[in-house]
Amino acid sequence: MKQLGRKVIRGGLLLDIASHSAPPRDLLVDDDTIIEIGPPGLAAPDDAQPIDAAGQLLMPGLVNAHTHGHGNLMKGAGDRWTLEALLNAGPHLNGGRVLEDKYLTCLLGGLDMIRSGATACYDLFYEFPLPSLDGLMAAARGYRDAGLRVMLAPMIADRSFYEAIPGLLEAISADTRKELERFRLAPGRETLRAVERIVSKWSFARTEARLALAPTIPLHCSDDFILACRDIARDAGLGLHMHLAESKPQAVAGIRRYGKTLTAHLEELEFLGPNVTVAHSVWLDDADIGRLANHGTAVAHNPGSNLRLGSGVAPIRRMRDGGLVVGIGTDGAHCADHQNMFEAMRLASFVSRVRSVDAEEWLATEEVLTMATAGSAHALGLGDHIGRLAPGFKADIVFLDLAHPNFLPFNDPTNQIVHTENGGAVDSVMVGGQFVLHRGRFQTIDIDAIRRKVTTRAMELRERNRETRDLLQQIEEVVGRFCIGLAREPYPVQSLVSD
Numbered sequence: 001m002k003q004l005g006r007k008v009i010r011g012g013l014l015l016d017i018a019s020h021s022a023p024p025r026d027l028l029v030d031d032d033t034i035i036e037i038g039p040p041g042l043a044a045p046d047d048a049q050p051i052d053a054a055g056q057l058l059m060p061g062l063v064n065a066h067t068h069g070h071g072n073l074m075k076g077a078g079d080r081w082t083l084e085a086l087l088n089a090g091p092h093l094n095g096g097r098v099l100e101d102k103y104l105t106c107l108l109g110g111l112d113m114i115r116s117g118a119t120a121c122y123d124l125f126y127e128f129p130l131p132s133l134d135g136l137m138a139a140a141r142g143y144r145d146a147g148l149r150v151m152l153a154p155m156i157a158d159r160s161f162y163e164a165i166p167g168l169l170e171a172i173s174a175d176t177r178k179e180l181e182r183f184r185l186a187p188g189r190e191t192l193r194a195v196e197r198i199v200s201k202w203s204f205a206r207t208e209a210r211l212a213l214a215p216t217i218p219l220h221c222s223d224d225f226i227l228a229c230r231d232i233a234r235d236a237g238l239g240l241h242m243h244l245a246e247s248k249p250q251a252v253a254g255i256r257r258y259g260k261t262l263t264a265h266l267e268e269l270e271f272l273g274p275n276v277t278v279a280h281s282v283w284l285d286d287a288d289i290g291r292l293a294n295h296g297t298a299v300a301h302n303p304g305s306n307l308r309l310g311s312g313v314a315p316i317r318r319m320r321d322g323g324l325v326v327g328i329g330t331d332g333a334h335c336a337d338h339q340n341m342f343e344a345m346r347l348a349s350f351v352s353r354v355r356s357v358d359a360e361e362w363l364a365t366e367e368v369l370t371m372a373t374a375g376s377a378h379a380l381g382l383g384d385h386i387g388r389l390a391p392g393f394k395a396d397i398v399f400l401d402l403a404h405p406n407f408l409p410f411n412d413p414t415n416q417i418v419h420t421e422n423g424g425a426v427d428s429v430m431v432g433g434q435f436v437l438h439r440g441r442f443q444t445i446d447i448d449a450i451r452r453k454v455t456t457r458a459m460e461l462r463e464r465n466r467e468t469r470d471l472l473q474q475i476e477e478v479v480g481r482f483c484i485g486l487a488r489e490p491y492p493v494q495s496l497v498s499d
C-alpha cells in the first residue's frame with residue numbers, strides 16, 4: 001500500500017560527492033519527489049510525516065547501468081569461463097523457464113540490489129526463443145514487487161552464438177552441429193513482430209518499468225535486424241542498449257566480418273545516438289571513443305564481470321577525457337556474481353589503477369560515485385529524474401548507518417562509500433518517497449517465502465536443463481579453443497589481457 005503525501009526527513013547528513021563532505025540537512029518530500037533541501041529545522045507543512053535520520057548518511061540511490069534479470073537464479077554457475085564459454089552455457093543457464101521463474105528471478109535481483117543500495121537498473125532480459133509480453137510483464141512485476149525502478153529491455157538477436165562468430169560453426173563436428181539446431185533463435189521477423197506487440201501493449205507506469213530494446217551484440221544481429229531495432233526505438237521513443245566490443249574474440253571477429261571495428265560498423269549503420277547505451281566497450285580505440293562521443297552515446301562500465309570473464313579493463317579515463325558519459329553496472333549475477341553496486345564502484349576505482357602508472361590517470365572516488373549515480377541515470381535515459389538528491393529529483397534515497405564499522409570513524413564520506421562500504425551499512429532504502437527497506441527489513445515482500453520458492457525453482461531448473469548442460473559441456477572445449485585462437489590474433493588495442 002503506497003503512502004503518498006509529504007514527508008520531512010530530519011537529522012541526517014547529506015552526502016556532497018564533489019566536496020567529500022556531508023553537512024546536516026533536512027529534506028522535504030512530496031509524494032515521490034524531493035521538493036526542498038535545507039539546514040536542520042527546515043520549515044515543513046503540518047501534515048508532513050517526520051522521518052528520523054539521526055546518525056545516518058543520506059546518499060542518492062545507486063543506479064545499476066547494466067544487468068540481466070534472468071541471471072539471478074544462476075549465480076555461482078561456472079568458474080573459469082570466458083565470455084564465449086558463458087554464451088555457450090546460455091541455453092542451460094536460461095532454458096526451460098516458465099513465467100513464475102521470470103518473475104522470481106527479477107524479484108530476487110531487485111531485492112539484492114535494494115539490499116546493497118541500488119534503486120534502479122537497466123535490465124537486458126532474455127527469453128528463448130523470442131521475447132514475450134507475458135514474460136516481460138512478469139519480469140517487470142518482479143522488480144515492482146521488490147520496489148526497484150527498471151528500464152527493461154528485451155535482449156534479442158537473429159543469430160545464435162554459434163552463427164555469430166565467423167568460422168565457429170565449421171569448427172564443430174557435423175553431429176554436434178545438428179544437435180545445436182535446437183538452440184536456434186526465432187527468425188528475426190518473428191522476434192521483431194513480438195517486440196512491436198510488446199511495445200504497443202506495454203501498460204506499466206513509466207515511473208516503475210519503462211521499456212527499451214537490446215539488440216544484444218553486433219555480431220549476433222544481422223544489419224537489417226539492427227536497423228529494424230533502431231527504427232522501432234526511434235518511432236516509440238525508446239532507449240537502446242547493446243554489448244559492444246566486450247571481449248577480444250568479439251573485437252577480432254568484428255574486423256573479420258565487417259572489415260572495420262564494431263563501433264565503426266554501428267556508426268555506419270546510423271545506430272549510434274543519445275538514446276543508445278553500450279555496455280563493456282573494453283576493446284575500443286580512440287577513434288571508436290570519438291565515434292561514441294560524437295553521437296552522445298553513453299557507456300555502461302562493468303568492471304566486475306570484465307574481470308570475472310577475463311575480458312580486460314575498459315579505457316574509462318580515455319572515455320571520460322573524450323567526453324563520454326559513463327555509468328557503472330554489475331552485469332548479470334551469472335557472471336558478476338551478485339548485484340552489489342558498492343563492489344562494482346570499488347572495482348571501477350581499483351581497475352583504473354592498473355591502466356596507468358600515473359596516478360593522475362586513475363579514477364578519483366568522486367568520479368566513480370558520480371558515474372554510479374548521475375552517470376548511470378543518464379545511461380538509463382533518466383538523468384533528469386534520478387541519480388541526484390536535489391529538488392525536482394525523485395526521492396530515491398539510501399540511508400547508511402554511521403554506527404556501522406565501515407563508517408567508524410567517519411573520515412571522508414565519498415572515499416568511504418567507494419572504498420570501504422560494501423552494502424553492510426545500508427540501513428534503509430527509499431524509492432519514490434516510499435521505504436522499500438527499513439531498518440534492514442524489506443517492506444515490500446515476505447523474504448522467507450521468496451527464499452523457499454527460489455531454492456525450489458533453481459533446483460528444478462537445474463534438473464530440467466541437465467541434458468542440455470551435458471551436451472554444451474561437451475563442446476565447451478572446442479568453443480574455447482576456437483575463441484582463444486581469435487583472442488591470440490593481433491588487435492591494435494591494448495587492454496591488459498596478455499596473450
Ligand SMILES: [Zn+2]
Pocket residue numbers: 066067068124243279331332
Ligand atoms: Zn551483459
